[in-house]
Amino acid sequence: xxxxxxxxxxxxxxxxxxxxxxxxxxxxxxxxxxxxxxxxxxxxxxxxxxxxxxxxxxxxxxxxxxxxxxxxxxxxxxxxxxxxxxxxxxxxxxxxxxxxxxxxxxxxxxxxxxxxxxxxxxxxxxxxxxxxxxxxxxxxxxxxxxxxxxxxxxxxxxxxxxxxxxxxxxxxxxxxxxxxxxxxxxxxxxxxxxxxxxxxxxxxxxxxxxxxxxxxxxxxxxxxxxxxxxxxxxxxxxxxxxxxxxxxxxxxxxxxxxxxxxxxxxxxxxxxxxxxxxxxxxxxxxxxxxx
Amino acid sequence: xxxxxxxxxxxxxxxxxxxxxxxxxxxxxxxxxxxxxxxxxxxxxxxxxxxxxxxxxxxxxxxxxxxxxxxxxxxxxxxxxxxxxxxxxxxxxxxxxxxxxxxxxxxxxxxxxxxxxxxxxxxxxxxxxxxxxxxxxxxxxxxxxxxxxxxxxxxxxxxxxxxxxx
Numbered sequence: 001x002x003x004x005x006x007x008x009x010x011x012x013x014x015x016x017x018x019x020x021x022x023x024x025x026x027x028x029x030x031x032x033x034x035x036x037x038x039x040x041x042x043x044x045x046x047x048x049x050x051x052x053x054x055x056x057x058x059x060x061x062x063x064x065x066x067x068x069x070x071x072x073x074x075x076x077x078x079x080x081x082x083x084x085x086x087x088x089x090x091x092x093x094x095x096x097x098x099x100x101x102x103x104x105x106x107x108x109x110x111x112x113x114x115x116x117x118x119x120x121x122x123x124x125x126x127x128x129x130x131x132x133x134x135x136x137x138x139x140x141x142x143x144x145x146x147x148x149x150x151x152x153x154x155x156x157x158x159x160x161x162x163x164x165x166x167x168x169x170x171x172x173x174x175x176x177x178x179x180x181x182x183x184x185x186x187x188x189x190x191x192x193x194x195x196x197x198x199x200x201x202x203x204x205x206x207x208x209x210x211x212x213x214x215x216x217x218x219x220x221x222x223x224x225x226x227x228x229x230x231x232x233x234x235x236x237x238x239x240x241x242x243x244x245x246x247x248x249x250x251x252x253x254x255x256x257x258x259x260x261x262x263x264x265x266x267x268x269x270x271x272x273x274x275x276x277x278x279x280x281x282x283x284x285x286x287x288x289x290x291x
Numbered sequence: 292x293x294x295x296x297x298x299x300x301x302x303x304x305x306x307x308x309x310x311x312x313x314x315x316x317x318x319x320x321x322x323x324x325x326x327x328x329x330x331x332x333x334x335x336x337x338x339x340x341x342x343x344x345x346x347x348x349x350x351x352x353x354x355x356x357x358x359x360x361x362x363x364x365x366x367x368x369x370x371x372x373x374x375x376x377x378x379x380x381x382x383x384x385x386x387x388x389x390x391x392x393x394x395x396x397x398x399x400x401x402x403x404x405x406x407x408x409x410x411x412x413x414x415x416x417x418x419x420x421x422x423x424x425x426x427x428x429x430x431x432x433x434x435x436x437x438x439x440x441x442x443x444x445x446x447x448x449x450x451x452x453x454x455x456x457x
Contacts, residue, residue: 003292003310003356025354029334032352035311036332045310049357095422096400097349098334181421182335 002044009053009131012158015046017133020155022046026054026069027101029094030110054105054160063163065129068105075104083164085120085171085190092116092175095182108144108159111151111210118145118211119190120173121162122203129161130154138163145210169193170284172277175205176261176269186261187269189249191277193285198222198231202274207253207266217248217274234286237278245278246271296358298322299368305355314358315339315350318365326366326395337423340396340403341365347403349422366395369402377447378402381440382433389427397423401437409445411437 004022006012016022023042025031026049034040048054054069057079064082066075072090076099080087086104093099093116107117108128118141126141130153141162144152153159172191177183185206192201200218205211224241225231255266294308294317305321313332318324318341328338332351339350342364350363370376375383378401388394397420404411404419411419416437417430425433 001310003354005356005359025357028352028354028357029349032313032354033333035354036313036351041311045354045356047354047357094334095337096403096419097337097340097347097422098352100346101348101352181418 001042003047004044005047005050007050007052009051009160012046012048012051012054013131013133015044016158017156019044019046024048024109024158026103026106026109027071029098029102030106030112048158059166063165066104066162066164068108068159068161069103070105072099072102072104082166083120083124083171084167085123085173085192086117086164088171088173089116089120089175089188089190092173092180092183098182104162105159108141108151108162109153111145111149113145113148113208113210114185114188114206115211116175116185116188116205119188119203119205120171120192121164121190122211122213123171123190123192123201124164124167125192125201126162126164128159129163130157131160132157136160142213145212148209167192168196170281170288172281174273174277176273184260187253187255187266187273189270189273189277191274191281193281195231195285195290198226200225202249204249204253204270206260207255207270209254212252214249214252217245217252220248221245221278232290234282234290236286237282242275242278246274249274292356294355294359296360297362298324299364308355310354310356312355313351314341314343314353314355314363317355317358318350318363324365324367328392328395330392334422335424336393336396337400337420338393338396340399340423342399342403347400364399366399369398376402377443378405378436378440381436381443385432385436385439387429387432387436389425389429393423393425393427397425397433401440404437405441405444409448410441 004015022044024046054067057066072093075090104117107115121141128139128144170193175188176186188205190203200222202214250267250271255263294305330336330338334349334352341350344361370379400423
Protein backbone atom coordinates (compact mmCIF):
# COMPACT_ATOMS: atom_id res chain seq x y z
CA UNK A 1 0.00 0.00 0.00
CA UNK A 2 1.09 3.53 -0.71
CA UNK A 3 0.27 6.47 1.58
CA UNK A 4 -0.13 9.75 -0.29
CA UNK A 5 -0.60 12.96 1.66
CA UNK A 6 -0.99 15.96 -0.67
CA UNK A 7 -0.86 19.48 0.72
CA UNK A 8 -2.92 21.19 -1.99
CA UNK A 9 -6.14 20.40 -3.78
CA UNK A 10 -4.38 20.33 -7.15
CA UNK A 11 -1.99 17.69 -5.85
CA UNK A 12 -4.88 15.71 -4.37
CA UNK A 13 -6.79 15.74 -7.67
CA UNK A 14 -3.64 14.78 -9.57
CA UNK A 15 -3.12 11.88 -7.16
CA UNK A 16 -6.70 10.70 -7.66
CA UNK A 17 -6.27 10.92 -11.44
CA UNK A 18 -3.05 8.92 -11.26
CA UNK A 19 -4.54 6.35 -8.86
CA UNK A 20 -8.28 6.04 -9.57
CA UNK A 21 -8.48 3.18 -7.09
CA UNK A 22 -7.08 5.29 -4.25
CA UNK A 23 -9.15 5.31 -1.10
CA UNK A 24 -9.60 8.88 0.17
CA UNK A 25 -9.30 9.22 3.95
CA UNK A 26 -10.27 12.29 5.95
CA UNK A 27 -11.24 11.71 9.61
CA UNK A 28 -10.74 7.97 9.24
CA UNK A 29 -13.81 7.07 11.26
CA UNK A 30 -15.11 4.79 8.50
CA UNK A 31 -12.01 4.07 6.43
CA UNK A 32 -9.79 2.95 9.32
CA UNK A 33 -12.42 0.45 10.45
CA UNK A 34 -12.24 -1.14 6.99
CA UNK A 35 -8.44 -1.29 7.22
CA UNK A 36 -8.29 -2.48 10.83
CA UNK A 37 -10.60 -5.39 10.05
CA UNK A 38 -8.91 -6.10 6.73
CA UNK A 39 -12.17 -5.72 4.83
CA UNK A 40 -10.54 -3.49 2.30
CA UNK A 41 -6.94 -3.21 1.14
CA UNK A 42 -6.62 -0.29 -1.32
CA UNK A 43 -3.39 0.13 -3.25
CA UNK A 44 -3.24 3.78 -2.28
CA UNK A 45 -4.51 5.56 0.81
CA UNK A 46 -5.08 9.21 -0.15
CA UNK A 47 -4.96 11.35 2.99
CA UNK A 48 -6.92 14.56 2.46
CA UNK A 49 -6.43 15.82 6.01
CA UNK A 50 -3.66 18.23 5.07
CA UNK A 51 -5.41 19.84 2.08
CA UNK A 52 -6.07 23.39 3.23
CA UNK A 53 -8.75 24.06 0.56
CA UNK A 54 -10.99 21.36 2.08
CA UNK A 55 -10.67 22.42 5.69
CA UNK A 56 -13.08 25.34 5.90
CA UNK A 57 -16.58 26.57 5.24
CA UNK A 58 -17.78 29.87 3.84
CA UNK A 59 -21.06 31.64 3.30
CA UNK A 60 -21.82 32.43 -0.30
CA UNK A 61 -25.07 33.64 -1.87
CA UNK A 62 -27.37 32.17 0.76
CA UNK A 63 -25.55 28.87 0.81
CA UNK A 64 -22.92 27.42 3.08
CA UNK A 65 -20.05 25.91 1.13
CA UNK A 66 -18.97 23.23 3.55
CA UNK A 67 -15.49 21.96 2.71
CA UNK A 68 -15.22 18.18 2.74
CA UNK A 69 -12.81 18.33 5.66
CA UNK A 70 -15.05 20.21 8.11
CA UNK A 71 -15.72 18.02 11.15
CA UNK A 72 -19.03 17.40 12.87
CA UNK A 73 -17.63 19.15 15.94
CA UNK A 74 -17.17 22.34 13.88
CA UNK A 75 -20.62 22.06 12.29
CA UNK A 76 -22.06 21.89 15.81
CA UNK A 77 -19.99 24.79 17.14
CA UNK A 78 -20.13 27.10 14.14
CA UNK A 79 -23.17 26.35 11.97
CA UNK A 80 -26.10 25.83 14.35
CA UNK A 81 -27.80 29.02 13.12
CA UNK A 82 -27.23 28.60 9.37
CA UNK A 83 -27.73 24.84 9.13
CA UNK A 84 -29.78 23.81 12.15
CA UNK A 85 -30.82 20.44 10.71
CA UNK A 86 -27.28 19.39 9.87
CA UNK A 87 -26.05 20.64 13.25
CA UNK A 88 -28.75 18.62 15.04
CA UNK A 89 -27.78 15.51 13.10
CA UNK A 90 -24.09 16.16 13.81
CA UNK A 91 -24.81 16.20 17.54
CA UNK A 92 -26.09 12.62 17.28
CA UNK A 93 -22.99 11.28 15.50
CA UNK A 94 -20.94 8.77 17.49
CA UNK A 95 -19.17 10.32 20.46
CA UNK A 96 -16.97 13.37 21.07
CA UNK A 97 -13.97 11.44 19.73
CA UNK A 98 -15.84 10.60 16.51
CA UNK A 99 -17.32 14.10 16.07
CA UNK A 100 -13.82 15.58 16.48
CA UNK A 101 -12.56 13.59 13.47
CA UNK A 102 -15.54 12.61 11.32
CA UNK A 103 -16.60 14.91 8.49
CA UNK A 104 -19.72 15.51 6.43
CA UNK A 105 -17.59 15.02 3.31
CA UNK A 106 -16.49 11.64 4.59
CA UNK A 107 -20.08 10.70 5.34
CA UNK A 108 -20.90 11.45 1.69
CA UNK A 109 -17.92 9.44 0.49
CA UNK A 110 -18.98 6.46 2.59
CA UNK A 111 -22.58 6.81 1.28
CA UNK A 112 -24.02 4.50 3.89
CA UNK A 113 -27.83 4.51 3.96
CA UNK A 114 -27.47 5.07 7.71
CA UNK A 115 -25.14 8.10 7.53
CA UNK A 116 -26.43 10.84 9.81
CA UNK A 117 -25.63 13.74 7.44
CA UNK A 118 -27.79 12.52 4.60
CA UNK A 119 -31.33 13.25 5.90
CA UNK A 120 -30.61 16.92 6.71
CA UNK A 121 -28.66 17.40 3.45
CA UNK A 122 -31.60 15.98 1.48
CA UNK A 123 -34.13 18.05 3.42
CA UNK A 124 -32.12 21.21 2.82
CA UNK A 125 -31.68 20.55 -0.90
CA UNK A 126 -27.88 20.38 -0.74
CA UNK A 127 -25.62 20.05 -3.76
CA UNK A 128 -22.45 17.94 -3.81
CA UNK A 129 -19.31 19.45 -5.34
CA UNK A 130 -17.26 16.84 -7.21
CA UNK A 131 -13.80 17.80 -8.44
CA UNK A 132 -11.26 16.18 -10.70
CA UNK A 133 -8.31 17.34 -12.82
CA UNK A 134 -10.84 17.96 -15.60
CA UNK A 135 -12.92 20.38 -13.57
CA UNK A 136 -15.77 20.70 -11.12
CA UNK A 137 -19.37 19.51 -11.36
CA UNK A 138 -22.33 19.88 -9.05
CA UNK A 139 -24.89 17.22 -8.31
CA UNK A 140 -28.06 17.50 -6.21
CA UNK A 141 -27.44 15.31 -3.19
CA UNK A 142 -30.57 13.26 -3.99
CA UNK A 143 -28.84 12.16 -7.22
CA UNK A 144 -25.55 11.42 -5.48
CA UNK A 145 -26.62 8.24 -3.69
CA UNK A 146 -26.77 5.26 -6.04
CA UNK A 147 -26.95 2.24 -3.76
CA UNK A 148 -25.73 0.80 -0.48
CA UNK A 149 -22.35 2.52 0.01
CA UNK A 150 -22.30 3.51 -3.68
CA UNK A 151 -22.34 7.06 -4.99
CA UNK A 152 -22.10 8.99 -8.23
CA UNK A 153 -18.50 10.26 -7.96
CA UNK A 154 -16.25 8.89 -10.68
CA UNK A 155 -13.03 7.08 -9.77
CA UNK A 156 -11.05 10.17 -10.64
CA UNK A 157 -13.26 12.56 -8.65
CA UNK A 158 -13.17 13.68 -5.04
CA UNK A 159 -16.03 15.06 -2.97
CA UNK A 160 -14.57 18.49 -2.28
CA UNK A 161 -17.53 20.27 -0.68
CA UNK A 162 -21.25 20.23 -0.16
CA UNK A 163 -23.28 23.39 -0.78
CA UNK A 164 -26.13 23.67 1.69
CA UNK A 165 -28.80 26.39 1.45
CA UNK A 166 -29.14 28.36 4.68
CA UNK A 167 -32.25 27.47 6.59
CA UNK A 168 -35.11 29.89 5.92
CA UNK A 169 -37.37 28.25 8.50
CA UNK A 170 -37.30 25.61 11.23
CA UNK A 171 -35.46 22.35 10.60
CA UNK A 172 -35.61 19.12 12.57
CA UNK A 173 -33.69 15.87 12.70
CA UNK A 174 -34.64 12.74 14.58
CA UNK A 175 -33.13 9.32 14.79
CA UNK A 176 -34.02 6.00 16.38
CA UNK A 177 -31.35 3.98 18.15
CA UNK A 178 -30.73 1.93 21.25
CA UNK A 179 -29.04 4.73 23.19
CA UNK A 180 -28.26 8.42 22.84
CA UNK A 181 -24.68 7.92 21.67
CA UNK A 182 -22.64 5.66 19.41
CA UNK A 183 -25.74 4.70 17.49
CA UNK A 184 -26.07 3.64 13.88
CA UNK A 185 -29.55 4.89 13.04
CA UNK A 186 -32.32 2.29 12.91
CA UNK A 187 -34.35 4.98 11.16
CA UNK A 188 -33.70 8.70 10.75
CA UNK A 189 -35.59 11.67 9.38
CA UNK A 190 -34.69 15.23 8.45
CA UNK A 191 -37.34 17.88 7.88
CA UNK A 192 -37.07 21.46 6.64
CA UNK A 193 -39.88 24.04 6.52
CA UNK A 194 -39.16 26.68 3.87
CA UNK A 195 -41.58 29.55 4.35
CA UNK A 196 -39.83 31.64 1.65
CA UNK A 197 -40.80 29.19 -1.10
CA UNK A 198 -43.69 27.62 0.83
CA UNK A 199 -42.10 24.24 0.33
CA UNK A 200 -41.10 21.28 2.48
CA UNK A 201 -37.89 19.29 2.45
CA UNK A 202 -37.49 15.75 3.73
CA UNK A 203 -34.68 13.24 3.99
CA UNK A 204 -34.92 9.69 5.25
CA UNK A 205 -32.12 7.41 6.38
CA UNK A 206 -31.75 3.71 7.19
CA UNK A 207 -35.00 2.85 5.45
CA UNK A 208 -33.96 1.97 1.87
CA UNK A 209 -30.75 1.08 0.00
CA UNK A 210 -29.98 4.80 -0.18
CA UNK A 211 -30.99 7.88 1.79
CA UNK A 212 -33.92 9.45 -0.05
CA UNK A 213 -36.49 12.25 -0.20
CA UNK A 214 -40.17 11.50 0.34
CA UNK A 215 -41.35 13.76 -2.51
CA UNK A 216 -44.99 12.73 -2.28
CA UNK A 217 -45.11 13.59 1.43
CA UNK A 218 -43.33 16.92 0.75
CA UNK A 219 -45.83 17.93 -1.93
CA UNK A 220 -48.81 16.77 0.09
CA UNK A 221 -47.79 18.80 3.12
CA UNK A 222 -46.83 21.93 1.18
CA UNK A 223 -50.14 21.77 -0.72
CA UNK A 224 -52.20 21.31 2.43
CA UNK A 225 -50.46 24.18 4.23
CA UNK A 226 -51.07 26.43 1.24
CA UNK A 227 -54.70 25.39 0.75
CA UNK A 228 -55.54 26.09 4.38
CA UNK A 229 -53.63 29.38 4.45
CA UNK A 230 -51.54 28.08 7.34
CA UNK A 231 -48.22 29.64 6.25
CA UNK A 232 -49.73 33.10 6.87
CA UNK A 233 -51.79 32.20 9.93
CA UNK A 234 -49.80 29.48 11.67
CA UNK A 235 -52.26 27.82 14.05
CA UNK A 236 -51.74 24.32 15.46
CA UNK A 237 -51.83 21.78 12.64
CA UNK A 238 -54.90 19.53 12.31
CA UNK A 239 -54.10 16.07 13.71
CA UNK A 240 -55.38 14.43 10.53
CA UNK A 241 -52.86 16.42 8.49
CA UNK A 242 -49.97 15.46 10.76
CA UNK A 243 -51.04 11.79 10.67
CA UNK A 244 -51.35 11.76 6.89
CA UNK A 245 -47.86 13.28 6.55
CA UNK A 246 -46.49 10.52 8.80
CA UNK A 247 -48.29 7.84 6.79
CA UNK A 248 -46.89 9.18 3.51
CA UNK A 249 -43.34 9.28 4.92
CA UNK A 250 -43.68 5.65 6.05
CA UNK A 251 -45.15 4.64 2.69
CA UNK A 252 -42.13 6.10 0.87
CA UNK A 253 -39.71 3.84 2.74
CA UNK A 254 -38.41 0.52 1.44
CA UNK A 255 -36.77 -0.83 4.59
CA UNK A 256 -35.24 -4.23 5.27
CA UNK A 257 -35.09 -6.53 8.28
CA UNK A 258 -31.64 -6.56 9.85
CA UNK A 259 -29.96 -6.90 13.23
CA UNK A 260 -30.97 -3.38 14.18
CA UNK A 261 -34.67 -3.61 13.44
CA UNK A 262 -37.39 -5.13 11.30
CA UNK A 263 -38.90 -3.51 8.24
CA UNK A 264 -42.34 -3.04 9.87
CA UNK A 265 -40.67 -1.47 12.92
CA UNK A 266 -38.76 0.95 10.72
CA UNK A 267 -41.93 1.97 8.87
CA UNK A 268 -43.78 2.48 12.13
CA UNK A 269 -40.88 4.45 13.60
CA UNK A 270 -40.70 6.72 10.55
CA UNK A 271 -44.37 7.63 10.84
CA UNK A 272 -43.83 8.53 14.49
CA UNK A 273 -40.63 10.50 13.73
CA UNK A 274 -42.40 12.38 10.93
CA UNK A 275 -45.31 13.37 13.16
CA UNK A 276 -42.98 14.52 15.94
CA UNK A 277 -40.59 16.40 13.64
CA UNK A 278 -43.44 18.19 11.90
CA UNK A 279 -45.08 19.13 15.19
CA UNK A 280 -41.81 20.47 16.65
CA UNK A 281 -40.91 22.38 13.50
CA UNK A 282 -44.39 23.83 13.09
CA UNK A 283 -44.60 24.85 16.76
CA UNK A 284 -41.29 26.68 16.30
CA UNK A 285 -42.61 28.38 13.15
CA UNK A 286 -45.84 29.39 14.89
CA UNK A 287 -44.00 30.61 17.98
CA UNK A 288 -41.89 32.88 15.79
CA UNK A 289 -45.11 34.35 14.38
CA UNK A 290 -44.84 32.62 11.02
CA UNK A 291 -41.28 33.49 10.14
CA UNK B 292 7.37 4.02 5.78
CA UNK B 293 9.08 6.11 8.43
CA UNK B 294 6.97 8.12 10.85
CA UNK B 295 8.03 10.94 13.13
CA UNK B 296 5.61 12.04 15.82
CA UNK B 297 5.97 14.18 18.92
CA UNK B 298 4.60 11.99 21.68
CA UNK B 299 4.23 13.36 25.20
CA UNK B 300 6.64 16.14 24.35
CA UNK B 301 9.38 13.95 22.84
CA UNK B 302 10.12 13.43 19.17
CA UNK B 303 9.76 9.75 18.38
CA UNK B 304 10.47 7.83 15.20
CA UNK B 305 9.23 4.52 13.93
CA UNK B 306 10.51 2.66 10.87
CA UNK B 307 8.85 0.12 8.60
CA UNK B 308 5.39 1.34 9.53
CA UNK B 309 2.76 -0.26 7.30
CA UNK B 310 0.88 2.42 5.35
CA UNK B 311 -2.52 1.25 6.60
CA UNK B 312 -1.41 1.02 10.21
CA UNK B 313 -3.22 2.92 12.95
CA UNK B 314 -1.68 5.46 15.32
CA UNK B 315 -2.73 3.11 18.11
CA UNK B 316 -0.59 0.29 16.72
CA UNK B 317 2.36 2.65 16.35
CA UNK B 318 2.03 3.83 19.95
CA UNK B 319 1.62 0.39 21.47
CA UNK B 320 3.74 -1.89 19.32
CA UNK B 321 6.45 0.40 17.97
CA UNK B 322 6.93 3.10 20.60
CA UNK B 323 6.41 1.03 23.74
CA UNK B 324 3.44 3.02 25.02
CA UNK B 325 0.80 0.45 25.95
CA UNK B 326 -1.29 2.83 28.07
CA UNK B 327 -3.73 3.42 25.21
CA UNK B 328 -5.72 0.19 25.04
CA UNK B 329 -6.65 -1.78 21.97
CA UNK B 330 -10.16 -3.14 22.35
CA UNK B 331 -12.63 -2.60 19.51
CA UNK B 332 -10.47 -1.10 16.72
CA UNK B 333 -13.56 0.66 15.36
CA UNK B 334 -14.00 3.76 17.50
CA UNK B 335 -16.82 2.27 19.55
CA UNK B 336 -15.13 1.89 22.95
CA UNK B 337 -12.84 4.89 23.47
CA UNK B 338 -10.16 2.79 25.20
CA UNK B 339 -7.50 4.21 22.87
CA UNK B 340 -8.44 7.88 23.42
CA UNK B 341 -5.47 10.24 22.97
CA UNK B 342 -4.93 13.86 22.05
CA UNK B 343 -3.91 14.57 18.46
CA UNK B 344 -2.81 18.21 18.19
CA UNK B 345 -4.83 18.88 21.34
CA UNK B 346 -8.02 17.22 20.05
CA UNK B 347 -9.50 14.11 21.67
CA UNK B 348 -9.53 11.24 19.16
CA UNK B 349 -9.59 7.46 18.99
CA UNK B 350 -6.01 6.47 18.09
CA UNK B 351 -7.33 3.35 16.33
CA UNK B 352 -9.06 5.55 13.72
CA UNK B 353 -6.05 7.72 12.88
CA UNK B 354 -3.79 6.40 10.12
CA UNK B 355 -0.16 6.46 11.18
CA UNK B 356 0.72 8.79 8.31
CA UNK B 357 -1.97 11.24 9.41
CA UNK B 358 -0.06 11.68 12.68
CA UNK B 359 3.22 12.39 10.88
CA UNK B 360 4.76 15.58 12.30
CA UNK B 361 1.89 16.09 14.72
CA UNK B 362 1.70 16.18 18.50
CA UNK B 363 0.22 13.27 20.38
CA UNK B 364 -0.43 13.11 24.10
CA UNK B 365 -1.29 9.73 25.58
CA UNK B 366 -2.36 8.76 29.07
CA UNK B 367 1.33 8.26 29.85
CA UNK B 368 1.82 11.97 29.20
CA UNK B 369 -0.74 13.10 31.77
CA UNK B 370 0.89 11.71 34.91
CA UNK B 371 3.31 9.07 36.12
CA UNK B 372 3.08 6.23 38.64
CA UNK B 373 4.92 8.42 41.13
CA UNK B 374 2.93 11.53 40.42
CA UNK B 375 -0.61 10.83 39.26
CA UNK B 376 -2.58 13.54 37.50
CA UNK B 377 -5.49 14.76 39.65
CA UNK B 378 -7.89 13.00 37.26
CA UNK B 379 -6.01 9.72 37.76
CA UNK B 380 -5.87 10.22 41.52
CA UNK B 381 -9.62 10.87 41.59
CA UNK B 382 -10.31 7.64 39.67
CA UNK B 383 -8.26 5.71 42.26
CA UNK B 384 -9.93 7.33 45.25
CA UNK B 385 -13.48 7.12 43.92
CA UNK B 386 -13.12 3.42 43.11
CA UNK B 387 -13.77 4.21 39.44
CA UNK B 388 -11.39 1.46 38.33
CA UNK B 389 -12.59 -2.12 38.14
CA UNK B 390 -10.78 -4.27 35.59
CA UNK B 391 -8.99 -1.12 34.47
CA UNK B 392 -9.05 -1.70 30.73
CA UNK B 393 -11.27 1.29 29.93
CA UNK B 394 -9.57 3.52 32.51
CA UNK B 395 -6.80 5.10 30.40
CA UNK B 396 -9.31 6.17 27.76
CA UNK B 397 -11.69 7.49 30.39
CA UNK B 398 -8.87 9.41 32.08
CA UNK B 399 -7.90 11.12 28.82
CA UNK B 400 -11.55 11.85 27.92
CA UNK B 401 -12.17 13.25 31.42
CA UNK B 402 -9.03 15.37 31.14
CA UNK B 403 -10.41 16.78 27.88
CA UNK B 404 -13.87 17.37 29.36
CA UNK B 405 -12.55 19.26 32.40
CA UNK B 406 -10.32 21.41 30.22
CA UNK B 407 -13.41 22.55 28.29
CA UNK B 408 -15.91 22.54 31.14
CA UNK B 409 -14.47 22.79 34.67
CA UNK B 410 -17.79 22.06 36.44
CA UNK B 411 -19.80 19.61 34.34
CA UNK B 412 -23.09 18.29 35.69
CA UNK B 413 -24.01 14.60 35.45
CA UNK B 414 -25.72 15.00 32.08
CA UNK B 415 -22.70 16.71 30.55
CA UNK B 416 -20.37 14.08 31.99
CA UNK B 417 -22.48 11.26 30.56
CA UNK B 418 -22.62 12.99 27.17
CA UNK B 419 -18.89 13.70 27.11
CA UNK B 420 -17.91 10.18 28.17
CA UNK B 421 -20.51 8.49 25.95
CA UNK B 422 -17.77 7.22 23.64
CA UNK B 423 -15.94 5.39 26.44
CA UNK B 424 -17.36 2.00 27.33
CA UNK B 425 -16.86 0.31 30.70
CA UNK B 426 -17.99 -3.32 30.57
CA UNK B 427 -17.67 -3.75 34.32
CA UNK B 428 -20.71 -1.38 34.38
CA UNK B 429 -18.98 1.01 36.73
CA UNK B 430 -20.25 4.34 35.45
CA UNK B 431 -21.56 5.70 38.77
CA UNK B 432 -18.10 5.62 40.35
CA UNK B 433 -16.61 7.09 37.20
CA UNK B 434 -19.01 10.02 37.42
CA UNK B 435 -18.07 10.42 41.10
CA UNK B 436 -14.42 10.52 40.03
CA UNK B 437 -15.07 13.24 37.46
CA UNK B 438 -16.78 15.41 40.08
CA UNK B 439 -13.93 14.79 42.52
CA UNK B 440 -11.31 15.71 39.94
CA UNK B 441 -13.29 18.79 38.88
CA UNK B 442 -13.41 20.05 42.46
CA UNK B 443 -9.69 19.51 43.00
CA UNK B 444 -8.59 21.03 39.71
CA UNK B 445 -10.69 24.12 40.36
CA UNK B 446 -9.36 24.43 43.91
CA UNK B 447 -5.79 24.05 42.65
CA UNK B 448 -6.16 26.54 39.81
CA UNK B 449 -5.27 30.19 40.40
CA UNK B 450 -8.44 32.24 40.62
CA UNK B 451 -9.82 33.12 37.21
CA UNK B 452 -7.81 30.42 35.43
CA UNK B 453 -10.36 27.66 35.93
CA UNK B 454 -12.62 28.87 33.13
CA UNK B 455 -9.82 28.43 30.61
CA UNK B 456 -9.23 24.89 31.77
CA UNK B 457 -6.11 23.34 33.18
